[in-house]
Amino acid sequence: MNTQSITQYYRKHWKAIVTATSGLLYGGGWSLGYLTGFDTTGAAILVLATIVGGYDIAKTAYHEVTNRTLGIKTLVTLAAIGAIVIGEYWEAAAVVFLFSLGSYLEGRTMRKTRTALQELLEMTPDTATVRRDGELQEIPAREVEEGEVVVVKPGGKIPVDGDVVDGESAVNQAPVTGESAPVHKADGDEVYAGTVNQEGALEIRTTGAGSDTTLERIIRRVEEAQEAQSPTESLIDRFARYYTPGVIALAIGAYAITQNAILSLTLLVIGCPGALVIGPPVSIVSAIGNAARSGVLMKGGEHLERAGKIDLVAFDKTGTLTKGESTVADVEGFGVADDEVLSLAATAEKKSEHHLADAIVDTARERPTAATDGGATIAQADDTDASLQSIPDPDDFDVVAGKGVIAHTDGHEVVVGNRALLDDRDIDVPSRIADYVREHEKRGETVVHVIRDGDIIGAIALRDELREAAPGVVAALQDAGIETVMLTGDNERTAAAVAEEVGIDDYRAELLPEDKQSTIEELQTDGHVVAMVGDGINDAPSLATADVGIAMGAAGTDTAIETADMALMADDLERIPYAVKLSKATRWNVLENVGLAVLTVTVLLAGVLTSYVTLAAGMLVHEASVLAVILNGMRLLRY
Amino acid sequence: MSDTTQFRVMDFDCPTCASTVERALSNVDGVQHVEVHYATGRIEIEYDDGVAEPDTFAQTIENQGYTPQPA
Numbered sequence: 001m002n003t004q005s006i007t008q009y010y011r012k013h014w015k016a017i018v019t020a021t022s023g024l025l026y027g028g029g030w031s032l033g034y035l036t037g038f039d040t041t042g043a044a045i046l047v048l049a050t051i052v053g054g055y056d057i058a059k060t061a062y063h064e065v066t067n068r069t070l071g072i073k074t075l076v077t078l079a080a081i082g083a084i085v086i087g088e089y090w091e092a093a094a095v096v097f098l099f100s101l102g103s104y105l106e107g108r109t110m111r112k113t114r115t116a117l118q119e120l121l122e123m124t125p126d127t128a129t130v131r132r133d134g135e136l137q138e139i140p141a142r143e144v145e146e147g148e149v150v151v152v153k154p155g156g157k158i159p160v161d162g163d164v165v166d167g168e169s170a171v172n173q174a175p176v177t178g179e180s181a182p183v184h185k186a187d188g189d190e191v192y193a194g195t196v197n198q199e200g201a202l203e204i205r206t207t208g209a210g211s212d213t214t215l216e217r218i219i220r221r222v223e224e225a226q227e228a229q230s231p232t233e234s235l236i237d238r239f240a241r242y243y244t245p246g247v248i249a250l251a252i253g254a255y256a257i258t259q260n261a262i263l264s265l266t267l268l269v270i271g272c273p274g275a276l277v278i279g280p281p282v283s284i285v286s287a288i289g290n291a292a293r294s295g296v297l298m299k300g301g302e303h304l305e306r307a308g309k310i311d312l313v314a315f316d317k318t319g320t321l322t323k324g325e326s327t328v329a330d331v332e333g334f335g336v337a338d339d340e341v342l343s344l345a346a347t348a349e350k351k352s353e354h355h356l357a358d359a360i361v362d363t364a365r366e367r368p369t370a371a372t373d374g375g376a377t378i379a380q381a382d383d384t385d386a387s388l389q390s391i392p393d394p395d396d397f398d399v400v401a402g403k404g405v406i407a408h409t410d411g412h413e414v415v416v417g418n419r420a421l422l423d424d425r426d427i428d429v430p431s432r433i434a435d436y437v438r439e440h441e442k443r444g445e446t447v448v449h450v451i452r453d454g455d456i457i458g459a460i461a462l463r464d465e466l467r468e469a470a471p472g473v474v475a476a477l478q479d480a481g482i483e484t485v486m487l488t489g490d491n492e493r494t495a496a497a498v499a500e501e502v503g504i505d506d507y508r509a510e511l512l513p514e515d516k517q518s519t520i521e522e523l524q525t526d527g528h529v530v531a532m533v534g535d536g537i538n539d540a541p542s543l544a545t546a547d548v549g550i551a552m553g554a555a556g557t558d559t560a561i562e563t564a565d566m567a568l569m570a571d572d573l574e575r576i577p578y579a580v581k582l583s584k585a586t587r588w589n590v591l592e593n594v595g596l597a598v599l600t601v602t603v604l605l606a607g608v609l610t611s612y613v614t615l616a617a618g619m620l621v622h623e624a625s626v627l628a629v630i631l632n633g634m635r636l637l638r639y
Numbered sequence: 640m641s642d643t644t645q646f647r648v649m650d651f652d653c654p655t656c657a658s659t660v661e662r663a664l665s666n667v668d669g670v671q672h673v674e675v676h677y678a679t680g681r682i683e684i685e686y687d688d689g690v691a692e693p694d695t696f697a698q699t700i701e702n703q704g705y706t707p708q709p710a
Contacts (some may be wrong), residue, residue, distance in 0.1 A: 110649075
C-alpha cells in the first residue's frame with residue numbers, strides 16, 4: 001500500500017478509525033486504572049482517548065457555534081470538557097467514545113436509507129448506440145437527441161425513453177413500474193430508460209434522454225417526497241427548537257441550586273432529542289423508497305401519514321376494476337336483422353370517442369365481409385386491412401354526454417343510447433326489449449338501444465371484463481379492515497351485477513363524472529378517510545377531492561405523476577393493498593418511534609434528576625435509542 | 640447569472656448537522672439559496688456564478704466535517 005492509497009483509505013474510513021482508536025485507548029486507560037488503581041498514567045490515556053475521539057466532534061461543535069446552531073456536538077464537547085475539568089476522566093472518555101460509535105453506526109445505517117434510490121439511478125446505462133449518418137455510433141446516453149434512433153441489443157439496458165420503431169422484444173420494466181413480469185414490446189410501443197431489453201434487438205425513436213426520462217422524473221419526485229416534512233416532523237422540529245435550549249437552561253439552573261457538576265453535564269449530554277428528531281424522517285424515507293422500488297410513487301410524508309388513516313377505498317369501475325376494453329357481447333334486432341342494427345349503430349358512433357363506441361365500430365368492421373364490394377376493397381389504401389368492412393361516415397353527429405349519440409345517415413335519424421336518452425325523447429320501450437335489457441344487465445353488461453326514426457330497432461349488449469386481480473384486491477382490503485365502494489356511470493342493475501362479481505361492499509351507480517366527486521365528499525362527511533383509485537386523467541377531480549388520490553398506470557402520464565397523492569406506475573391493481581398496508585405500517589412505525597423517543601427522554605430526565613444516570617450511561621441510552629429508531633424505521637425498506 | 644448546483648452527503652449523522660452545513664453554506668459569498676436535506680443527504684445551492692464557485696461549496700461542506708459527493 002503506497003502513501004496515496006493509505007491517505008485514501010483513511011479519508012474513506014476515518015470515522016471508523018477514530019472511533020476504534022478512541023475505543024482502544026478508552027479500554028486501555030480503564031483497564032490500567034482498574035488493575036493498578038486509578039493512577040496518573042490511566043488518567044492520561046483516558047484524556048488522550050477523549051482528545052482522539054473528540055477532536056472532530058469539537059471541530060464540528062466550533063462550526064455549530066460560529067454558525068449559531070445549537071447541536072448535540074456542542075453539547076457533547078461541553079460535557080466532555082466539563083468532565084475533564086472536574087477530574088471525571090473515565091466519564092469524559094466514555095461519553096466521547098460512545099458518541100463516536102453511535103454516530104458512526106447512525107451514519108452507516110442512514111447511508112443505506114439514502115442509497116436505496118441511487119440503485120434505481122444506476123439502472124440507466126451511460127452510453128447509447130445511435131444511428132447517425134447511416135452508421136452506428138456509441139455516444140454518451142445524455143447526448144442522445146430527441147428523434148434520434150437508438151439501437152438496443154438483446155440483454156442490453158435501454159438508455160432513453162422512446163417509441164419502438166423496429167423489432168420486437170420482451171422488456172423488463174421493473175425499475176420503472178415495479179412489475180416483475182417482462183412486457184411485450186413491438187412497433188409503436190413506449191419504452192423507458194433504465195428498463196432491460198430481454199429478447200430481440202430493438203430500434204427506438206428517442207422521446208427523452210438524460211434528465212428528461214420517466215425514471216429520472218420518478219427519482220426527482222421521490223426525493224422531493226422524502227424531503228417534504230410530514231405534520232409529525234414539523235411538530236417535532238418546533239418542539240426540538242425549545243427542547244435543547246430548555247435542557248441547557250435546566251442544566252445551568254440545576255448546577256446553581258445543587259452545585260452537582262455531574263448532574264448538569266449529564267443533562268447536557270441528553271439535551272438533544274436525537275431519537276425524536278431522527279425517527280419519523282427515517283420511517284418516511286424508508287417507506288417512500290420501498291414504495292418507489294415497487295412502482296408506487298408517494299407524494300410525501302404528509303400524504304403518507306394521511307394514507308395511514310384510510311378506512312375506505314373508492315374504485316372507479318371502468319378501467320380500474322375492469323379492463324376498460326368493452327367488447328360487444330350480443331346484438332339483437334327487433335324486427336330487423338342483427339347485422340343491420342350493428343352497422344347502423346356503427347355509422348352513428350363512428351365519430352364518437354367513447355369506449356363503448358369504439359367497441360361497436362370495431363365489431364362492425366370485423367363482421368364477415370359480404371363478397372360483393374371487391375372492387376372497392378382493391379382501391380383502398382394499403383394501410384387498411386382488406387378483410388375489414390368499411391363503415392360509412394354519418395351526415396351529422398351529436399354527443400349527449402353520459403347518454404349516447406344522435407346522428408343522421410341516408411335520410412334517417414339514428415339514436416344510440418341508454419335508457420335516460422330514451423326517456424328524454426319520450427320513446428316507449430316495448431316489454432320484449434325491456435326484458436332483453438334487464439336480462440343482460442343482470443349479467444353485468446351495459447346495453448345501448450338503437451333507434452331509427454323514433455322506433456327501437458335493436459339493442460347491443462357490451463361487456464367490460466373484470467381484471468383478474470380485482471376480486472382478490474377487494475378481498476385483501478376488506479381483510480385489512482377497509483371498506484370498499486365502486487363508483488360507476490353504469491345503470492343500477494349492471495352496477496349491482498359487477499359489484500357482486502367483484503365482491504365489493506357497496507356501489508354507487510348512474511353517476512355523471514361530477515357526481516363521483518360529490519360522492520367522495522359525501523363519504524368524507526360520513527367521517528371516512530377516503531382513498532380514490534382511478535386513471536389519473538378522467539378521474540382527476542375525484543382523485544383531488546379524495547383524502548388520498550391513487551392514479552393507476554401512471555408511467556406514461558406526467559400529469560398523473562405530478563397530481564396524484566400516490567401513483568401506481570404499472571396498470572397493476574394488486575399494488576393497492578400493498579400501498580395502503582405500507583402506509584398503515586408507516587404510520588405505526590412513526591408512532592412507535594415517537595413513543596420510544598419520548599419514553600427514552602422521560603426515563604433519562606428522571607434518571608438524571610434523581611442522579612441514577614450519569615454521563616456515560618446517559619450517552620449510552622441516548623445513542624442506543626437513536627439506533628433503535630433508525631433500525632425500526634429501516635424495517636420499512638424491507639416491508 | 641444565477642446557477643444551481645447539487646451535492647450529496649451520505650454521512651450526516653443528525654438533523655442538526657444538516658442545519659449547521661446549511662448555515663455555513665448560506666454564509667458563503669454569492670450564495671443566494673441553500674437547502675440541505677438530512678433525510679436524503681441532498682444539498683441544493685443556488686448561487687451567483689460571477690461571485691461563487693462550486694469548489695468553494697465542497698470545501699465548506701468538508702470543513703464542517705462531512706464528505707460531499709457530486710449529485
